[in-house]
Amino acid sequence: MSIGNSPSDDRPSVGRALAKARIEAGLSVDEVSTRTRVRVPILQGIEQDDFSRCGGDVYARGHIRSIARAVGLDPEPLIAQYAAEQGSPETPAPVPPLYEAERRIRAEPRRPNWTAAMIAAIVAVIGFVGYTVVSGSGGDDKTSAGATPSATTTTPTPSQSPQGNGEPKPPQPSNSAIAAAPPGKVTVKVTAAGGTSWIQAMDGNGKQLFQASLHKGDSKTWTDDKKIKLIVGNAGAVQLFVNGKDLGPAGDKGQVVRLTYTPGDPTQG
Structure with missing residues (x-):
């Protein structure tokens, strides 16, 4: 993005309007940067109508809105002027100010990921059951010749299925x-x-x-x-x-x- 177009004679550019309001409010660039969380090099570029460091129109509009509020200006006319000078239409969903995003994050804590925890627990239980069944079946192989085999058969679980070498298949790792x-x-x-x-x-x-x-x-x-x-x-x-x-x-x-x-x-x- 290049430096903005030249403003009209009777109206200052967006950057000059913000710089003038900051000076009239008795604020330094560092103080405005602290209030808005906009880094000093970006803020200095905006006051010189250089929006190339903003990262795009959406971020530029968000920075203009935050800075305008910090220096006591109505941000909406400046956003409209920016769109006219840069030749880019107003986006319907501009980026909210950074401090509002942080407040929303603190107010809405992330919920625990119970799905991942349940998957890990199920895999652990299956592995334990498979190990217990396999290790406990060693003494049952020596069945007497006259013994009648049981009519009930049990389908092995995935962790009990034998591999090619006759050993039980270990449980698969969790995703x-x-x-x-x-x-x-x-x-x-x-x-x-x-x-x-x-x-x-x-x-x-x-x-x-x-x-x-x-x-x-x-x-x-x-x-x-x-x-x-x-x-x-x-x-x-x-x-x-x-x-x-x-x-x-x-x-x-x-x-x-x-x-x-x-x-x-x-x-x-």
């Missing part, structure tokens, strides 16, 4: 062990299953591990001793796998979310 993390570490895998999403990932020391857009079908995995922090744009398009747990979509379509994960079960906290 819930996705992106499993080593003990004491946190492992996060993101997959752009439903479309394109912008991702930023940082480790427990604040070091940036990744910042770019993932296109549909792309995946990224990160591991750290302490924590993994994520900022996810278009959260409904992203599937999350944390410490061996499938957490489903990161949020709703068009939503921007901030997430933090640590070692342990992500569904228990």
Whole structure:
């Protein structure tokens, strides 16, 4: 995206209007960045009518709306002016401000993934029953010649079915062990299953591990001793796998979310 078109003589551009309102409100760029969670380089570019760092029209509109509210302006006329200057129509579902997305995440805790837990429990029970039956049948093979065989037959369970060498077939591993993390570490895998999403990932020391857009079908995995922090744009398009747990979509379509994960079960906290 290039720098915006030249404004008319009687009306300042979007960036100049935001910069003027900020100065009149007595706020610095850093203070507005803290209030809106818009990074300083992006905010400085917007005040100069350079929206190339926003990552697209949807994000640019969201940033304009957040900054306008922070400096005391009505965001809607600025959004309309941005659309006119950039030659892009207003989208029906703009990205909500980042602080609203965070508040919604805190208010709606993610439910535990009971399906994965039940599958793991069923596999464990089947394996235990199969081992008990096989290990207990060793003394029953020596049946006396005159003994009458029982009329009742038992169909072996999948874990008791013999392999080619006569040994019982071991239970199959559970599909819930996705992106499993080593003990004491946190492992996060993101997959752009439903479309394109912008991702930023940082480790427990604040070091940036990744910042770019993932296109549909792309995946990224990160591991750290302490924590993994994520900022996810278009959260409904992203599937999350944390410490061996499938957490489903990161949020709703068009939503921007901030997430933090640590070692342990992500569904228990």
